[in-house]
Amino acid sequence: MRPASRSPTSAYSSRGRSPNDPHHSRGRSPPQAAPFSVRPFLVRSGPGREGVRRVAFHVRVRRDELRRAYEQGSAEARYFLDVQTGDILPIFVDIIERGGNPEDARRIASGVNVRYFLIPHKPSHEGYEEMEEFIGTVRDKRLRQALLDAIEGKGAFRRFREVLVSYPVDEERWLDEREARVREELDSWLERTGIELDET
Template identity: 35%
Template sequence: MPQLMDELIDAYLDNDFEHPYFLDLQTGEVILDMDEIYTGEPSIDWEDEENEDRYVDVPKIDSNEAYYVMMKFAKQTDSDPKMKLFDALEGHKPFRRFKDTLTQLDIWEEWNRFERHYAEEEIKLWMEGVKLNYDELAERYKSKQP
């Protein structure tokens, strides 16, 4: 069963800025606010004034921060003795080259754990900064799951 933190991490790491995610403070659910054609769910009615206080914009990683995270991973990993990840990050199309190098080195799982851990820490800092109680929201989220 998915956890609230997993959904928040997925929203944070979705680097498509045309995908606005919101945290529903009443239900603890993460909502992708797009046209119903794309999501199968009605979009948030922003005309309803109550919704302004009900939903909080989930932050997203930007490309500068994503590059920083890849550099940080490249510095800490022992799975790249020839520094291929650093080479991939230098030059044209660093994101694509980094991902290709992860595949070549067979360290996707290691990278995913690292990236998700980083995102979780950022989500916790964000929630603390906007004074949201994760445990309370997680309980609401869990009660809404089938």
């Protein structure tokens, strides 16, 4: 995945178009564009036998691209997965609110949960709580105090990581736990939306 730009029209990847979305309406005119908003997820997989997942979309996109979007996403920067092309599309809320690129916003808004699916992101307060929880498991008293000092004020996450660099065992444990949380969140999102990744 390439680094995100400030252009809301740029895509993280460029691929050929996959087969038409099976949920695309037939014989009807496209829905009217609506003001940009992020509506709640709709489960597209439909009812099925208990314990059996029904896949609605096979999407050619790599998991590391989804992870990058998950980690870079925020209340100001939303990332959408286009299930037809596998592209990851950024929408910057401040640009939209200033009236920039309304066509892109309307296009995505009209296809939310049909073609464009909002990739989740971790709210900043949850990231802070995870650091606090981790600090509570640190046995080294000096490291624990250094981490507590590091998470005070702005730039807490950067300082937290800078302290951990000097403690490779604890740093590896933090990274492993963080990786597991991200994977769990993305797996849950893929399950809810009926998306299956094709990473070939």
